[in-house]
Amino acid sequence: MFKKDVYSSRRYLLQKNISSGIVVLLGNTESPINFEHNTYPFRQDSTFLYYVGIASPKLALIIDIEEDKTILFGNEMTIDDIVWMGRLETLQEKAQMADVDQVLPFGELSSYIDRAKSSQRNIHFLPPYQSHNKILLEELLHISFQQLLPSTELIKAVVAQRSIKEDIEIAEIEKAIHISAEMHLLAMQMARPGMKEYEIVNAIQGLAAANNCPLAYAPIVTVHGEILHNAYRQNTLTSGDLVLNDSGAETPLGYAGDLTRTFPVDLSFTDRQREMYNIVLSSFTDARDMLRPGIKFKDVHLRAATSLVEGLVAIGLMKGNPQEAVANHAHTMFFQCGLGHMMGLDVHDMEDLGEQFVGYTADEPKDTKTFGLKSLRLGKALEPGNVLTVEPGIYIIPELIDRWKAEKKNADFINYDKLEEYRNFGGIRIEDDFLITGDGYRLLGPELIKTVQEIENYRANYA
Amino acid sequence: MFKKDVYSSRRYLLQKNISSGIVVLLGNTESPINFEHNTYPFRQDSTFLYYVGIASPKLALIIDIEEDKTILFGNEMTIDDIVWMGRLETLQEKAQMADVDQVLPFGELSSYIDRAKSSQRNIHFLPPYQSHNKILLEELLHISFQQLLPSTELIKAVVAQRSIKEDIEIAEIEKAIHISAEMHLLAMQMARPGMKEYEIVNAIQGLAAANNCPLAYAPIVTVHGEILHNAYRQNTLTSGDLVLNDSGAETPLGYAGDLTRTFPVDLSFTDRQREMYNIVLSSFTDARDMLRPGIKFKDVHLRAATSLVEGLVAIGLMKGNPQEAVANHAHTMFFQCGLGHMMGLDVHDMEDLGEQFVGYTADEPKDTKTFGLKSLRLGKALEPGNVLTVEPGIYIIPELIDRWKAEKKNADFINYDKLEEYRNFGGIRIEDDFLITGDGYRLLGPELIKTVQEIENYRANYA
Structure with a gap:
């Protein structure tokens, strides 16, 4: 990862370019080869890498524009995870390296979005390309694929930023x-x-x-x-x-x-x-x-x-x-x-x-x-x-x-x-x-x- | 591929073990790494390989039990495909190598299943692990993920066959x-x-x-x-x-x-x-x-x-x-x-x-x-x-x-x-x-x- 202020500065700029609501950035999930647990080498989504830098699967970030707050959603390892995958950095530690304000369990992503939705706030998301994330968005937003409408405002803001290389x-x-x-x-x-x-x-x-x-x-x-x-x-x-x-x-x-x-x-x-x-x-x-x-x-x-x-x-x-x-x-x-x-x-x-x-x-x-x-x-x-x-x-x-x-x-x-x-x-x-x-x-x-x-x-x- | 009668013999045995209806075997699709067209090396689904042997993406096979017929669904290459990917064997040629009776465009898979469904026939499918195929099944069967019920009869028949190696x-x-x-x-x-x-x-x-x-x-x-x-x-x-x-x-x-x-x-x-x-x-x-x-x-x-x-x-x-x-x-x-x-x-x-x-x-x-x-x-x-x-x-x-x-x-x-x-x-x-x-x-x-x-x-x- 770059130094942590790289990520907070990038998010700060993004935040300035989004008028209102919440920005939802989904990280990638591992892709199965021939069964669920035989997976291709993991590659994080590039926009997620750009704003968060954490290259682990099953994460999401919310930038809450009005509340001026960044929340990372993901799960800490269980003892079973440690047995199978070893002790890695905790999500809290990773979040600190990305200068993120708060960490919440992945399961709370849904209720955060529900609350924003019920308050009629804008929910900005990018076009999904992993089928896993298409399904996830469908579930999070309670709408079908056909109705999924990525945020043009968010796309334009991300493209403007990522197009000019630091x-x-x-x-x-x-x-x-x-x-x-x-x-x-x-x-x-x-x-x-x-x-x-x-x-x-x-x-x-x-x-x-x-x-x-x-x-x-x-x-x-x-x-x-x-x-x-x-x-x-x-x-x-x-x-x-x-x-x-x-x-x-x-x-x-x-x-x-x-x-x-x-x-x-x-x-x-x-x-x-x-x-x-x-x-x-x-x-x-x-x-x-x-x-x-x-x-x-x-x-x-x-x-x-x-x-x-x-x-x-x-x-x-x-x-x-x-x-x-x-x-x-x-x-x-x-x-x-x-x-x-x-x-x-x-x-x-x-x-x-x-x-x-x-x-x-x-x-x-x-x-x-x-x-x-x-x-x-x-x-x-x-x-x-x-x-x-x-x-x-x-x-x-x-x-x-x-x-x-x-x-x-x-x-x-x-x-x-x-x-x-x-x-x-x-x-x-x-x-x-x-x-x-x-x-x-x-x-x-x-x-x-x-x-x-x-x-x-x-x-x-x-x- | 093995010789073509390997595949027809395997399908013949499967057919004998399924009481009625249609068996739908979905092949795998390419998985995106960081955008749709940057993909991991393609790996065909193993059950599809076992019964069909064709290792190309975006295929499906239907074995129609009552009609005693096997149909491969997939699309032939367009001139644009040839420019970008070269002239490969046609789907017809591949289907012959797998001893399949008939080839139809992928788009006709949906209406074949619709017809079977409206005749109250059993539609047997296996548990999907690629998210792409979860979405496809949802669309083909007009039901939500939660309602997707893979066929225990088909699972048992496939497991019985694949467990005993030739x-x-x-x-x-x-x-x-x-x-x-x-x-x-x-x-x-x-x-x-x-x-x-x-x-x-x-x-x-x-x-x-x-x-x-x-x-x-x-x-x-x-x-x-x-x-x-x-x-x-x-x-x-x-x-x-x-x-x-x-x-x-x-x-x-x-x-x-x-x-x-x-x-x-x-x-x-x-x-x-x-x-x-x-x-x-x-x-x-x-x-x-x-x-x-x-x-x-x-x-x-x-x-x-x-x-x-x-x-x-x-x-x-x-x-x-x-x-x-x-x-x-x-x-x-x-x-x-x-x-x-x-x-x-x-x-x-x-x-x-x-x-x-x-x-x-x-x-x-x-x-x-x-x-x-x-x-x-x-x-x-x-x-x-x-x-x-x-x-x-x-x-x-x-x-x-x-x-x-x-x-x-x-x-x-x-x-x-x-x-x-x-x-x-x-x-x-x-x-x-x-x-x-x-x-x-x-x-x-x-x-x-x-x-x-x-x-x-x-x-x-x-x-």
């Missing part, structure tokens, strides 16, 4: 990125033809674990980088393949790193791979150089897309005017997703609170329909203190070629004949994490090798 | 145990003073992963073996400590191994450790030698307890008549838990279906009150084909000493003065997995070193 948070994020960068170097050291994808996953997971860090998300380590969220890890690395490695560590306090590098299974890129890689790298550089307060991330995304099209036109895979191609979404044949997202206590920071609130504004809401833009998690103007990823890519998806080609979709911009030659090319992504500063941006973590030359030199050292 | 299942379980045994040898090779507990966890997890196996449960690897379910892994291995390692692998088809070994951080046991270890080993041997069809596992448990008391009396930690001591539950100062449990597709096999059904009978129900016995998961007479663990232990829990001593509890049987000298001794457990055969038992997996001499010799080889 210095201690940036330091934690950089710790996560440092370990993530080591994971990427290890992958580049060890990858050899004949190896299975999961061998690399195991090694980088081991490296994170040796630093006492879990992974921030299921790593994507694959020779089929064109599959955006590839969880399959049984493929064999074969000469001529590219390996796409999208992975990051999470610090013990819960902060994420998120990096992607793509490199050849062989010691050097083929000419075609080098050409495509450099198109993605130019797009990355063009996008990164635009980062500054006030710029809309949607514009950065569209610039990255235009940059990709320029490169694809140069090698004959696309044709026509790049701006026009992007306006017609023709680039989404190659770049189907968004350029990046906020990062912090979640790898997609605050995704549970709703992308509309985290990444967009009421005036310029998220486009939830258009292929491509509907996957852009962040569109609004950037502010100093934002931490985000930049991650352009080229993904050649055979099923998408077949579908668009049959429809003659964007035939003015896509050279389908030439594209057929690239049908099994795979995918490339390059991703780093950035802080928006007062006048621009700062790369977070170390400079991790990125150019063709750097990667080839590094791989040669470990041949 | 040969192909035993072969899978032995695969899991072989890898588990390698994990234990690795731990004994590498443990050194100064090492952190989690370094061993990382190494054995890596070994399982290199065999393409996850772990069957969160491993307990600790110098505080007296804490029965110790999830804390930050302790440093110190000269004079014992390391308790309770860990097992799970095969890709979902079968578990579950082994425990305890060994010194130093190259040899201290005299006191050797003495205590041999008491546990005798208890283990006495219990194991009783395994045969027809014997009640509760009697094996009590024999193991008596054996522990005999040893503890011999070294002066207990006193009086061992049988009397056990009748008075005095052994639970040292052995607070049960001797073992069924094992198969779950490490605690079928625990989600209820211990009363899995481990007990209506005539001799589970004792849910008495400290010690309330933690015994298996009490009933054994049958050929049962697979179970035998895992006696001695655990010195300071808080329990203090509490009992203050109450003068079992002072006729416990030598509290002497026990104070052992206050920080820790814990020892020895665990292997067994198959009940026609006339006795068979150790599953390899003979993993177990005696003091074997362990000391092995450790010396890796010094």
Whole structure:
């Protein structure tokens, strides 16, 4: 945990931004794997971590706005608990570390909320994502799921606060990125033809674990980088393949790193791979150089897309005017997703609170329909203190070629004949994490090798 | 997956044991970590695996008894799914591998159940443990959680079937145990003073992963073996400590191994450790030698307890008549838990279906009150084909000493003065997995070193 005044200061700020009533923050519960008591590693809810910092299951916090009071609800251990789980810090001790005013048994949460409800007070809660907490909210509020209405006022206040990272948070994020960068170097050291994808996953997971860090998300380590969220890890690395490695560590306090590098299974890129890689790298550089307060991330995304099209036109895979191609979404044949997202206590920071609130504004809401833009998690103007990823890519998806080609979709911009030659090319992504500063941006973590030359030199050292 | 007739044969047998109506088996859904789309590694429900074998999320199976028909409910991939997750086998292809008659979209599950309900047919379902499936059942059956009444007929039929392992299942379980045994040898090779507990966890997890196996449960690897379910892994291995390692692998088809070994951080046991270890080993041997069809596992448990008391009396930690001591539950100062449990597709096999059904009978129900016995998961007479663990232990829990001593509890049987000298001794457990055969038992997996001499010799080889 951070020092206790970190948590009380954060709660103080939140309290100022909520007009009236009680704020109910639910912690997470352990999730069963195949029966109730065989559970996945526990991960506390990120907003609960942000305001309370206690990473134990079955807790809830109430911030009572009018009474200016913070109460932690949870149960102390019984002798049976001690026999099975050992003596841990008491809840009272933990509450002190979070500077909380009062501790009450979890069972009293319900009556506290009942009293607030019967006094017609506002009850603010966030959108639940754990099914356990959906049921709990239903029980606490005596309404059905369909009627559950999370508090927009609370969501906005939390998003406003968590979007601007404190210095201690940036330091934690950089710790996560440092370990993530080591994971990427290890992958580049060890990858050899004949190896299975999961061998690399195991090694980088081991490296994170040796630093006492879990992974921030299921790593994507694959020779089929064109599959955006590839969880399959049984493929064999074969000469001529590219390996796409999208992975990051999470610090013990819960902060994420998120990096992607793509490199050849062989010691050097083929000419075609080098050409495509450099198109993605130019797009990355063009996008990164635009980062500054006030710029809309949607514009950065569209610039990255235009940059990709320029490169694809140069090698004959696309044709026509790049701006026009992007306006017609023709680039989404190659770049189907968004350029990046906020990062912090979640790898997609605050995704549970709703992308509309985290990444967009009421005036310029998220486009939830258009292929491509509907996957852009962040569109609004950037502010100093934002931490985000930049991650352009080229993904050649055979099923998408077949579908668009049959429809003659964007035939003015896509050279389908030439594209057929690239049908099994795979995918490339390059991703780093950035802080928006007062006048621009700062790369977070170390400079991790990125150019063709750097990667080839590094791989040669470990041949 | 096994061959398709494995699944149709199992379902045929189940169908014969259900009088009427429809059987609804819900598969598992992915569990979110910190937001909806950041999920833990998916694990299919074990009963669903047993009867269907398809390890994908968001599926349900209906076995219609009267219509003699099996329908799989699930959704085929959209083009968006293919972009994000790649082209996988279609649901139709998977259904064929499971020999299922028909595939319908998941959305039609609800109307199928509605029709059965309006015809007053029985709707059999199992107790849900995933909160997601609690909500789903509530929606499907149009009733609240409080009214959800799992089918005792279905539970009994599933338990009867899954309790008797098929040969192909035993072969899978032995695969899991072989890898588990390698994990234990690795731990004994590498443990050194100064090492952190989690370094061993990382190494054995890596070994399982290199065999393409996850772990069957969160491993307990600790110098505080007296804490029965110790999830804390930050302790440093110190000269004079014992390391308790309770860990097992799970095969890709979902079968578990579950082994425990305890060994010194130093190259040899201290005299006191050797003495205590041999008491546990005798208890283990006495219990194991009783395994045969027809014997009640509760009697094996009590024999193991008596054996522990005999040893503890011999070294002066207990006193009086061992049988009397056990009748008075005095052994639970040292052995607070049960001797073992069924094992198969779950490490605690079928625990989600209820211990009363899995481990007990209506005539001799589970004792849910008495400290010690309330933690015994298996009490009933054994049958050929049962697979179970035998895992006696001695655990010195300071808080329990203090509490009992203050109450003068079992002072006729416990030598509290002497026990104070052992206050920080820790814990020892020895665990292997067994198959009940026609006339006795068979150790599953390899003979993993177990005696003091074997362990000391092995450790010396890796010094």
